[in-house]
Amino acid sequence: MPKPIEPMKRLILSAILASSLFGAAAHADSYEDALSSARRGDTPQLMQLISRGVDPNTVDAQGNSLLILAAREGNLDTVKELLKHRPKVSLRNAAGDSALMVAVLKGETTIVDILLAAGAEVNHDGWTPLMYAAFEGRTEIVDRLLARGVDVGALAPNGSSPLMLAARNGHIDVVRRLLKTGADLDQKNDAGFTAESWALDNGNTDIAGLLRAERSRRQAAGAR
Incomplete structure (x- = not known):
């Protein structure tokens, strides 16, 4: 018959479990916040999230990277700041579109220039x-x-x-x-x-x- 878990051990295990669940929830929030920031052009928030460990190459369910989302919405400052973190500039989403391609579609000429200078394919x-x-x-x-x-x-x-x-x-x-x-x-x-x-x-x-x-x-x- 297994020995009962002592009260102190039970308390420690509960704390570990709670910490794990909190960490997962925080990670999910950071992921959604990063995607939202790229779409909205909230550059300060996005840079803060990246400084806390969010991957600059984070993608949404359709394979759109933060850079693709920012370029698609014409968020020039966000594109500039993201490029400082050396993301995969030619990454293509599930539809085959890169940040450069969506910027071309939208006629975002300045963003096109910046992406070309960054080596976009x-x-x-x-x-x-x-x-x-x-x-x-x-x-x-x-x-x-x-x-x-x-x-x-x-x-x-x-x-x-x-x-x-x-x-x-x-x-x-x-x-x-x-x-x-x-x-x-x-x-x-x-x-x-x-x-x-x-x-x-x-x-x-x-x-x-x-x-x-x-x-x-x-x-x-x-x-x-």
Whole structure:
């Protein structure tokens, strides 16, 4: 028959159990507070939590890191402070989006600049920052990405190139910039569209005309 636990031992065990439960609850609170701070742009609170041991690479249930959340919401100061803690700047969430990609989508040009300076990846599989910039017509961001040597020939999961996406959505200035890089005019996506045919299908006749003129120019240059 086991010996009964002495009162003092019972008291110590109870204290240990209570401490463990309190610690778990505090950890959970810190986790939620960190995510909330990144979303809201509460930089002082987030930095305080990190100084207390919260991982700068903390992610939510969808794989969004603190940096992704801050970039998505346009919280410039929070992004700057987070980068001082050397987070994984190119970490991608469950949807395949990085902090740079969500900043491109939202047109947060200053945040894009900061992330690029921090070494954010511009070339990878799946959707890329350039594809998002072309799709949204973010001309200034396209310029920045081109200056970083982004792959203009990379294809999205549906087989579309940045040129095709810009042509489809009527972003003629982006189309002009991509044409200067020698972007492929005849690439077809999974639906069978080229940049020109997709532009026509969406009523962007000015872009279709620009693409035809570029094709003629290239053919003439190749015949010399």
